[in-house]
Amino acid sequence: MALIVQKFGGTSVGSIERIEQVADKVKKFREAGDDLVVVLSAMSGETNRLLDLAKQISDKPVPRELDVIVSTGEQVTIALLAMALIKRGVPAVSYTGNQVRILTDSAHNKARILQIDDQKIRADLKAGRVVVVAGFQGVDENGSITTLGRGGSDTTGVALAAALKADECQIYTDVDGVYTTDPRVVPQARRLEKITFEEMLEMASLGSKVLQIRSVEFAGKYNVPLRVLHSFKEGPGTLITIDEEESMEQPIISGIAFNRDEAKLTIRGVPDTPGVAFKILGPISASNIEVDMIVQNVAHDNTTDFTFTVHRNEYEAAHKVLENTAREIGAREVIGDTKIAKVSIVGVGMRSHAGVASRMFEALAKETINIQMISTSEIKVSVVIEEKYLELAVRALHTAFELDAPARQGE
Amino acid sequence: MALIVQKFGGTSVGSIERIEQVADKVKKFREAGDDLVVVLSAMSGETNRLLDLAKQISDKPVPRELDVIVSTGEQVTIALLAMALIKRGVPAVSYTGNQVRILTDSAHNKARILQIDDQKIRADLKAGRVVVVAGFQGVDENGSITTLGRGGSDTTGVALAAALKADECQIYTDVDGVYTTDPRVVPQARRLEKITFEEMLEMASLGSKVLQIRSVEFAGKYNVPLRVLHSFKEGPGTLITIDEEESMEQPIISGIAFNRDEAKLTIRGVPDTPGVAFKILGPISASNIEVDMIVQNVAHDNTTDFTFTVHRNEYEAAHKVLENTAREIGAREVIGDTKIAKVSIVGVGMRSHAGVASRMFEALAKETINIQMISTSEIKVSVVIEEKYLELAVRALHTAFELDAPARQGE
Numbered sequence: 001m002a003l004i005v006q007k008f009g010g011t012s013v014g015s016i017e018r019i020e021q022v023a024d025k026v027k028k029f030r031e032a033g034d035d036l037v038v039v040l041s042a043m044s045g046e047t048n049r050l051l052d053l054a055k056q057i058s059d060k061p062v063p064r065e066l067d068v069i070v071s072t073g074e075q076v077t078i079a080l081l082a083m084a085l086i087k088r089g090v091p092a093v094s095y096t097g098n099q100v101r102i103l104t105d106s107a108h109n110k111a112r113i114l115q116i117d118d119q120k121i122r123a124d125l126k127a128g129r130v131v132v133v134a135g136f137q138g139v140d141e142n143g144s145i146t147t148l149g150r151g152g153s154d155t156t157g158v159a160l161a162a163a164l165k166a167d168e169c170q171i172y173t174d175v176d177g178v179y180t181t182d183p184r185v186v187p188q189a190r191r192l193e194k195i196t197f198e199e200m201l202e203m204a205s206l207g208s209k210v211l212q213i214r215s216v217e218f219a220g221k222y223n224v225p226l227r228v229l230h231s232f233k234e235g236p237g238t239l240i241t242i243d244e245e246e247s248m249e250q251p252i253i254s255g256i257a258f259n260r261d262e263a264k265l266t267i268r269g270v271p272d273t274p275g276v277a278f279k280i281l282g283p284i285s286a287s288n289i290e291v292d293m294i295v296q297n298v299a300h301d302n303t304t305d306f307t308f309t310v311h312r313n314e315y316e317a318a319h320k321v322l323e324n325t326a327r328e329i330g331a332r333e334v335i336g337d338t339k340i341a342k343v344s345i346v347g348v349g350m351r352s353h354a355g356v357a358s359r360m361f362e363a364l365a366k367e368t369i370n371i372q373m374i375s376t377s378e379i380k381v382s383v384v385i386e387e388k389y390l391e392l393a394v395r396a397l398h399t400a401f402e403l404d405a406p407a408r409q410g411e
Numbered sequence: 412m413a414l415i416v417q418k419f420g421g422t423s424v425g426s427i428e429r430i431e432q433v434a435d436k437v438k439k440f441r442e443a444g445d446d447l448v449v450v451l452s453a454m455s456g457e458t459n460r461l462l463d464l465a466k467q468i469s470d471k472p473v474p475r476e477l478d479v480i481v482s483t484g485e486q487v488t489i490a491l492l493a494m495a496l497i498k499r500g501v502p503a504v505s506y507t508g509n510q511v512r513i514l515t516d517s518a519h520n521k522a523r524i525l526q527i528d529d530q531k532i533r534a535d536l537k538a539g540r541v542v543v544v545a546g547f548q549g550v551d552e553n554g555s556i557t558t559l560g561r562g563g564s565d566t567t568g569v570a571l572a573a574a575l576k577a578d579e580c581q582i583y584t585d586v587d588g589v590y591t592t593d594p595r596v597v598p599q600a601r602r603l604e605k606i607t608f609e610e611m612l613e614m615a616s617l618g619s620k621v622l623q624i625r626s627v628e629f630a631g632k633y634n635v636p637l638r639v640l641h642s643f644k645e646g647p648g649t650l651i652t653i654d655e656e657e658s659m660e661q662p663i664i665s666g667i668a669f670n671r672d673e674a675k676l677t678i679r680g681v682p683d684t685p686g687v688a689f690k691i692l693g694p695i696s697a698s699n700i701e702v703d704m705i706v707q708n709v710a711h712d713n714t715t716d717f718t719f720t721v722h723r724n725e726y727e728a729a730h731k732v733l734e735n736t737a738r739e740i741g742a743r744e745v746i747g748d749t750k751i752a753k754v755s756i757v758g759v760g761m762r763s764h765a766g767v768a769s770r771m772f773e774a775l776a777k778e779t780i781n782i783q784m785i786s787t788s789e790i791k792v793s794v795v796i797e798e799k800y801l802e803l804a805v806r807a808l809h810t811a812f813e814l815d816a817p818a819r820q821g822e
Contacts, residue, residue: 016467053487056427057494065497068490068505072483076464079479083468086476094479098509099554120554143510143531 002167003035003125007135007157010044012172012231013077021232023084026130030090035125037164039135039157040081042073063108067137067147071097074134074153082132092130095120097137097145102156104138104146111138111146113155116163133160154215162222169224170237171211176230177238178203178210180403181256185394188404192238192254197226199254200240202346202380216240252356253347253401256394262292263315264340264372264384266307267322269332272299279329280306283321289314293342293375293382303332307373309384312338340372341390344382345397357381363400369393413578414446414536418546418568421455423583423642424488432643434495437541441501446536448575450546450568451492453484474519478548478558482508485545485564493543503541506531508548508556513567515549515557522549522557524566527574544571565626573633580635581648582622587641588649589614589621591814592667596805599815603649603665610665611637611651613757613791627651663767664758664812667805673703674726675751675783675795677718678733680743683710690740691717694732700725704753704786704793714743718784720795723749751783752801755793756808768792774811780804 006026013019022038029036042050050069054061061069078094085092097104100120104111124131135153138146148155154171161169177191178200195203197220204213210228219226219240229237270276277296284291294308310318315338322334350356357374360381364371369392373384385393398404417437424430433449440447453461461480465472489505496503508515511531515522535542546564549557559566565582572580588602589611606614608631615624621639630637630651640648681687688707695702705719721729726749733745761767768785771792775782780803784795796804809815 016464019468050487053427053491054494057430057491058498062494062497065490065493065505068493068507069487072486075483075486076461076480079476080464080468082476082479083465083473086473087469094476096479096556099556145507145510 001033001035003037003164004029005037005039005157005161005164005166005169006172007039007153007170008041008172008231009153009174010041010047011174013040013042013081014044016080018231019077019080020084023081023088023090025231026081026085027088027090030130037121037125037131037133037160037166038081039133039153039160040074040077041135041153043077046073046076064144067108067145070147071134071137071145074136078132078134082130085130085132090130091128092132093124094132094134096134097156098139098143100133102133102138102159104140104148106140106142106144106146108144108146110149111140113138113148113159116159118163121160121164152212152214154212155218158215158219158222158224158226161224162218166224168227169219170227170229171215172229172231173210174231175210175228176233176235177228178240178255180254181394181398182258185258185391186256186398186404188398190403193236194239194241195254196348197240197242198379199346199348200226202344202377203255203257211240251347251402252349252353253345253403254349255346256397256401256403257344257346258390258394259342259344260387260390261312262309262340262342262384263312263318263336263338264307264309265315265318265322265334265336266305267326267331267334268305269303270306271330272302272304276304276329277306280322280325281308283325284308284310284318287317287321289318289321293373293384295373295375309340309342309373337372339387340384341387341393342382342384343390343393343397344380345401346380348379350381351378359400360397363396364393367392367396369396412444412446414448414575415440416448416450416568416572416575416577416580417583418450418564418581419452419583419642420564420585421452421458422585424451424453424492425455427491429642430488430491431495434492434499434501436642437492437496438499438501441541448532448536448542448544448571448577449492450544450564450571451485451488452546452564454488457484457487475555478519478556481558482545482548482556485547489543489545493541496541496543501541502539503543504535505543505545507545508567509550509554511544513544513549513570515551515559517551517553517555517557519555519557521560522551524549524559524570527570529574532571532575563623563625565623566629569626569629569633569635569637572635573629577635579638580630581638581640582626583640583642584621585642586621586639587644587646588639589651590666592805592809593669596669596802597667597809597815599809601814604647605650605652606665607759608637608651608653609790610757610759613755613788614666614668622651662758662813663760663764664756664814665760666757667808667812667814668755668757669801669805670753671798671801672723673720673751673753673795674723674729674747674749675718675720676726676729676733676745676747677716678737678742678745679716680714681717682741683713683715687715687740688717691733691736692719694736695719695721695729698728698732700729700732704784704795706784706786720751720753720784750798751795752798752804753793753795754801754804754808755791756812757791759790761792762789770811771808774807775804778803778807780807 082094103115135156183189226240493503493505514526546567594600637651
């Protein structure tokens with residue numbers, strides 16, 4: 001008998017019919033003997049409706065009061081599901097974040113969970129009840145309602161699983177798992193049976209938006225096994241867990257991630273003096289522009305070139321800041337390019353395999369794709385290429401790293 | 412500087428525009444130096460929308476879970492008003508029933524308030540904040556959300572006023588006060604400056620649905636001055652308070668109430684034995700049918716006639732029950748009439764004035780209106796007449812008791 005936390009998102013509870021379907025699914029698990037805590041989002045569209053009401057009063061609604069309004073969305077779905085379960089003869093009870101008590105800090109609209117009181121939930125589980133908890137919300141020490149920010153229901157699920165030491169936290173979504181890459185780009189993309197937290201983080205931060213990054217970090221920190229599944233299709237989904245190094249034949253690469261949202265900026269002919277990197281990036285971060293990849297070439301003739309990428313929306317702003325900096329430090333010129341894409345290979349297996357990067361470069365060279373920037377981490381190699389080659393590059397890498405194979409062994 | 416509790420109903424907060432208007436009104440009071448606690452209902456239509464969602468899951472939704480859903484209606488309006496006030500530079504904070512803490516029993520959907528913690532509210536008032544509280548809801552000792560039943564926001568307002576020893580509880584509605592009778596029937600009907608709790612109770616129970624009966628009882632019990640006002644028109648409204656017997660020229664009658672919702676049933680030729688009244692009404696109340704007026708004529712020939720009124724919707728059911736009873740106790744026959752109306756004169760002044768009833772009967776006789784039943788209490792005389800004479804009777808009584816006069820003195 002396992003203790004499972006199941007989280008269903010807004011689309012999965014988007015209508016009465018869907019809530020009834022979720023109840024059917026929960027009932028099946030319950031009948032299989034599992035103890036269940038179900039975390040729900042608001043019905044899809046409801047949070048936006050509530051936000052819109054608040055926006056009609058004020059462009060900048062008071063954060064504390066906004067949380068009072070927005071938190072009602074989940075409050076409705078939890079009670080509807082509890083009713084649907086009881087109708088099916090499954091004892092159930094609903095709790096808001098405050099009722100559980102999910103204690104957070106007071107950073108309204110983007111609060112962080114500090115502590116979860118598991119007493120009520122444990123007592124209900126012991127009494128044979130399914131416990132239905134409102135995701136995305138909590139309460140601060142003054143008793144004010146808080147919300148975790150959009151998409152925060154995943155985090156509620158993981159935090160509850162950690163507090164309860166659950167056997168698994170299941171995140172139900174509109175995809176049936178995590179894929180080796182986007183199936184719309186590579187039809188041979190395969191669902192992964194398993195992926196590590198680190199890999200998932202790299203995949204997620206690179207645009208594979210199956211899970212909230214924060215919930216994956218949280219799950220990794222507390223070692224909560226996470227499983228991504230489809231809400232209404234049967235299937236094992238993808239298990240996200242720690243790298244147990246048990247599988248001898250671990251594949252080198254787990255997936256190919258990519259991102260079209262970046263733009264590249266280069267400041268050329270920078271006098272190569274100590275502290276120049278800070279002089280360039282300081283004003284950028286002071287303007288609240290986030291920088292992703294950073295590359296500095298080796299100096300020659302006492303000058304160097306400095307290149308970095310930003311979100312495409314912030315390209316114009318970053319360009320302006322950089323022009324100023326260039327004048328101040330006596331650099332030659334600023335050039336930029338918005339027609340780029342970033343492609344990354346991700347896998348914990350590359351830690352113990354030499355030559356992964358060169359195998360990547362070789363595959364791209366075979367397709368005569370020029371590499372503009374390279375950045376590496378322990379479990380990832382990213383390159384920036386011309387945007388028009390994106391699909392070609394992803395497909396070439398998917399094949400080169402043997403991800404096309406019909407089934408993955410050794411798990 | 413007075414402490415005032417103001418309650419606004421669903422229509423008064425039925426749209427963003429109306430909430431902004433309420434904020435303007437509250438701001439004006441605040442600027443006049445009053446300490447304010449504002450109690451709100453859900454936006455009109457919202458409670459029905461939420462009930463409908465629950466009904467789609469189950470015809471008989473679990474009461475505890477229904478309260479979780481329905482209570483979100485007020486949670487949205489309180490935060491919207493708090494935002495609207497803060498936007499106007501008026502410091503404000505919203506509280507749900509649970510946050511205040513309004514402790515109730517656990518009778519979900521029709522809970523009763525047991526206790527109100529006034530600590531938070533007093534601290535906020537002291538800090539200069541307007542406190543906006545969700546009406547109609549509370550929390551039981553297990554931390555489950557409860558609701559007071561429909562229309563219960565009036566009760567929340569009165570209970571808060573009692574707990575805070577407020578100077579006045581203002582109930583904002585869609586009428587500008589309590590009238591001597593329904594102005595649609597008598598164009599000369601006047602707004603009363605003042606009315607006693609007892610009179611208001613009689614008026615309310617007789618169909619003048621300005622206030623919830625329960626909230627008036629509550630206000631009377633705790634001696635909370637209640638004022639009925641129009642949400643969006645200026646004016647002093649009607650003050651409902653204890654009978655201070657200060658006004659020397661207290662009018663005999665404060666108002667004329669009437670009711671078209673009743674039907675009359677008579678069981679004739681009942682053997683006049685002890686306990687026969689119980690034999691007749693016992694089965695009626697066992698069938699959950701509420702009885703209003705009851706009249707038993709003096710017996711002759713050892714039989715008597717027994718007449719009572721019920722709500723018109725329950726006439727058929729009551730008739731059936733009564734037929735059975737008639738057979739069992741050997742009564743002659745059961746007759747009934749649905750085309751009746753009840754007209755009542757209400758006023759604490761009649762306590763000290765003899766001949767009020769006869770003056771009423773005289774006025775009706777002048778119009779040749781036949782009286783079918785009579786029932787009296789300390790501050791009320793009710794008669795049942797043929798329905799078609801209702802308007803005529805109300806107008807005749809309104810004139811006979813000098814309620815048509817343009818202004819009322821002695822207050």
